[in-house]
Amino acid sequence: MLDLRTLDPARQSADRRAALVIGFAAIGVATAAAVAAGAGGWVIAAGAVLALAELPWFFAFGARWRLLSDALAGVPFAWRGDRMGVWATGPVAGAMATLVLVALLGFPGWLALLCCLAGAGGYTALLAWCERRYERSILLDLTVLELRFRRITDARRNVEPADAPRPRASRWPAGSP
Numbered sequence: 001m002l003d004l005r006t007l008d009p010a011r012q013s014a015d016r017r018a019a020l021v022i023g024f025a026a027i028g029v030a031t032a033a034a035v036a037a038g039a040g041g042w043v044i045a046a047g048a049v050l051a052l053a054e055l056p057w058f059f060a061f062g063a064r065w066r067l068l069s070d071a072l073a074g075v076p077f078a079w080r081g082d083r084m085g086v087w088a089t090g091p092v093a094g095a096m097a098t099l100v101l102v103a104l105l106g107f108p109g110w111l112a113l114l115c116c117l118a119g120a121g122g123y124t125a126l127l128a129w130c131e132r133r134y135e136r137s138i139l140l141d142l143t144v145l146e147l148r149f150r151r152i153t154d155a156r157r158n159v160e161p162a163d164a165p166r167p168r169a170s171r172w173p174a175g176s177p
Helices: 009-036 041-060 064-072 083-105 109-137 140-157
Strands: none
Touching: 009 041, 041 083, 041 109, 064 140, 083 109, 109 140
C-alpha cells in the first residue's frame, strides 16, 4: 500500500514515484482504449500532453531524500533535489496543457498565445508553491537551522578561550596514588 503521507523522505520519494507511474500507466491505458474504440488523433495528442504535464511532478518527488543535505550545503530552494528537471519541464507542460484547452475552446490565435504563456507561468508557480509547502510541512528550514546551531555549539566546546586559566601539571606521575 502506498503511504504518501509518511515523514520518511526516502519512502515518500519511492511511494510518490510509484503513484506517478500508476498515473502514467492509467493515461496510457485510457489513451490506448480510446484509440481502439475509434477516437481520433486528438486523443493521442491529449494523452501525450497529460503525460507531459505529469513529468514535472515526477522530478519534484524524485530526490526528496536529498533535500536536507542540499539545504545544509547551502543549495538554494530552486536547485534542491531534482528541481532542475521541474523548472525545465514545468513551463512546457503548462503551456501544452493550456494549448489543448484553448484549442478545444476555439480561442483566436493571439488569445491562445497569451493563455499559453499564462499557463506556462501558472503551472510552474503551482509546482513551486507545492514544493515550498512541502518544505514547510517537514520543517526543513527549522531543521537546517537547528543542525547549524548544533555545529556551532559543538565547535565552541572544543575550543578554549585564550584567557582561560590553564590547569597545572601534577607533581605526581599519572597512575600513582
